[in-house]
Amino acid sequence: MSAIYHGDDRVPIPPSDAQQFSTVCSYCIVGCGYKVYKWPLGKEGGALPHQNALQVDYTKQQPEQSGTWISPAMHNVITERNGRRFNVVVLPDKDCIVNKGNHSVRGGTHGDVLYASDRPTADRLTHPQLYRGGGQFPTTWDEAIELGARVIKASLDKWGPDTIAMKFFDHGGGGGGFENNWAVGKFFFTGIGTKMASIHNRPAYNSEVFASGDAGIAPLPSAYLDAELADTIMLIGANSYETQSIYFLEHILPNLGGATIDQKQRLIPGETHASGKLIVVDPRRTATVAVAEAHAGKENVLHLQINNGTDIALLNALSRLIYEQRWADQNFITQRTNNFPAFQQVFQSQSLDEAIRLTGISKAQMMTAAEWIAKPKADTARRRTLFLYEKGLIWGLKNYENVASAVDLALLTGNLGKPGTGCGRLGGHQEGYSRPAYPGQRPPVNVDEVAIKGGASKVFWVAGCNPVGGTLNAQSFRVALAQRTALVNQALGSTNGGSLDEKVSAIMNALDKGGLFLIVQDIYPIETAQYAHLVLPAAQWGEMNLTSINGERRLRLYQKFMDAPGIAEPDWKIMARMAHRLESAYRAEGKTEMAARFAGFAWNTDEEVFRAASAGVKGAQEDYGETTYAMLQALGTNGVQTPVQEIRNGVPMGTTRLYTDDKMFTFIPAPWPGFPRQIQTLIDDARYPFWVNNGRANHGWQTLYDDLRKPYVMGREPLPHVEIHPQDAGQLGITNGELVELFNPYGSVTAMAVIVDANAPGHVFMLFEHPKGWLNNLTTDYVDPATTIPYYKGTKAGIRRIGGLPGMNECLSFVPTNRA
Ligand SMILES: Nc1nc2c(c(=O)[nH]1)N[C@H]1C(S)=C(S)[C@@H](COP(=O)(O)OP(=O)(O)OC[C@H]3O[C@@H](n4cnc5c(=O)[nH]c(N)nc54)[C@H](O)[C@@H]3O)O[C@H]1N2
Ligand SMILES: Nc1nc2c(c(=O)[nH]1)N[C@H]1C(S)=C(S)[C@@H](COP(=O)(O)OP(=O)(O)OC[C@H]3O[C@@H](n4cnc5c(=O)[nH]c(N)nc54)[C@H](O)[C@@H]3O)O[C@H]1N2
Ligand code: SF4
């Protein structure tokens, strides 16, 4: 805890003949472009432009975040499977129009997460492991797949497809991509045919934005250019400085205040551009608010600090105010929308007083927001407003109505399909969605709840996620997983030296008695894997070729530049191995129909899977048509924005923004639903006085799977932090860096206190995921009944001081992060 990190103090310069690859950051939706340089160990380039691969004059100091300065965290020395060693540098690409050489603290440290047997990444999974002899020990692919296939087949044959549950990545970038997603979907939907499917970050197989889809709007309709062209940008439930960092810094921030961007005049001749404004809807004063104010002045930033979970009431109130001021876009409503009367009835039936009481936002603030969103400009032109939302809304009180009320506001004001407008997700991961159709209905089954209750699911295959901490009501999930998998451990423990047949029959017995056979497929020995009977090692980003789109649908090729550790394999290959085994097992029994369901996995290359996956994107926002790897390679880190319209002379022609045609949309009326029973019960119980909000921090990525191997990140966040208001801290006798326990009927968690007034008194904010304290122990089991999407963002808890942790105050800074 008190160790101070000393990084390398010198980095070798890539020589002129270094191999060069292009790729994209493995992390967030923004998808910043990167270049990779690789050359044999022992060789180095020189400081003069003709002596190095970047053709840069290193006798002069290079500015950081320029794409020419290489930090120690961008470099590593790796060893290939044939034993040869190489220097590798992963550098932000100055020629990529997304990031222009810039990067966040996450993306700029990719050198440190490459596999190296003498670095913190040495604990990557290298071999399949099987539970035997009281623990997990290495085995061959053949044995691992054989056992897995036999258990899956026996369960499928005896109890049916829905006994095979899965929780898998479905995103793009690292741990995803069109290739891996297609193989996974084909295996579980075409092959197994299970409805017991869930996506890595939620308990079911659903869209995060069903309401937007029902309105006729794809999740990512705009371009990053639109943020440069908008008069007003409204961020709803998003902390973009910390979570979509380079989109915010390179495309949103420069537009705020009086910035003049040439394109404004160029794209809409004659129209004036108001000085760019930002509205942020968030219960806490985030770094995003602080940075925007510091850059553009308070007069250009409006923070609507709403009460947790009350977005629907606020957004409907704004619609009402705008309508009453006659600022609605009547032409758009008439020509491009259906169902307006039903929506009108909803926003008119909510009184302004009720909205003020629920949200805690004053009428004056609401009026300012309404003006910034929709009051016509001096030249009577409509304002261009861009609505962007993410997890504060998606994981908010009621997913369907939350998203609907944002979409309705955008439709009311005609903000779709024109430069500087739009209504969509900011996004979390990059995207790479391509799957055969899910066989279940809407609302989909809550797979995690089924796993907790036991019985229905008997095999659980988890890949690319860590649900013992990441899912809702996590403490119950973890305890159930431990109990149910232990029954299978006992069964396996009774078959020492036994044949696979004996193992399978012992396992089947245990499954019959409520046991759960767990397969975990990951790159690291994560916490969920501790309970697994089979652990399968995956190749990561950089160890296979993959493709994905970013938050403006920009499709790129992420090239393979190094080998995976040990005998780890790309996820699609692992799926194919399992499919082959099942296919041949059914064929041997003469069950040709079943065998056929598992056929079609005989791909030899990543690109063959990419081409097959194009079947799963037809007509969608990510449709890439006949695009090939060679075409994408030629387009480098700028790629092409999907949907691809046509291939002209070997070049894919893309789409900057959606809905420039005359497509129709539908209003989705969304009345304020009140708090669900689980939350109301906590509100009514004096033992749990604190609202617990949660989310991300700039320096960490997700469950910190890579960050745990970056000493400078763990030095910053050795334990998860919880922001507590000075007034509450005073009453509880808590000071900075002390350990506290948060608790409610669902569970308890410990965290490190940070005293800051970012949240209102009575409200705390905790880091959402950290292996040394999982916030989700406190989230309730409530999901929106319309979508099966959890209310992750809000729960209530009591707080108890545990005590001081010597060493914390000496090593950590408690300067608030929401001051700029
Ligand atoms: N640094 C970093 N960046 C990331 C990630 C990461 O782990 N670390 N993860 C990526 C992923 S997968 C995702 S999904 C995105 C998430 O990106 P964001 O959604 O921007 O991030 P969060 O911090 O989860 O939540 C955003 C905000 O929602 C607010 N909020 C909470 N309750 C409410 C509410 O009731 N109403 C409103 N309006 N707001 C509320 C919180 O205060 C928080 O500031 O980030 C991506 N980017
Ligand atoms: N309370 C609360 N809970 C939340 C949220 C919230 O805001 N609040 N947000 C939700 C959201 S939006 C998200 S995205 C989730 C995040 O939660 P998870 O999805 O569970 O977390 P990650 O860390 O993204 O998990 C990625 C895993 O994939 C592994 N991995 C990396 N690369 C590869 C690969 O190539 N192949 C394979 N097989 N594995 C790989 C990593 O080691 C890691 O274990 O949390 C969700 N839970
Ligand atoms: S903003 Fe996102 S994509 Fe860009 S470097 Fe940071 S984590 Fe990577």
Ligand SMILES: [Mo]
């Ligand atoms: Mo996410």
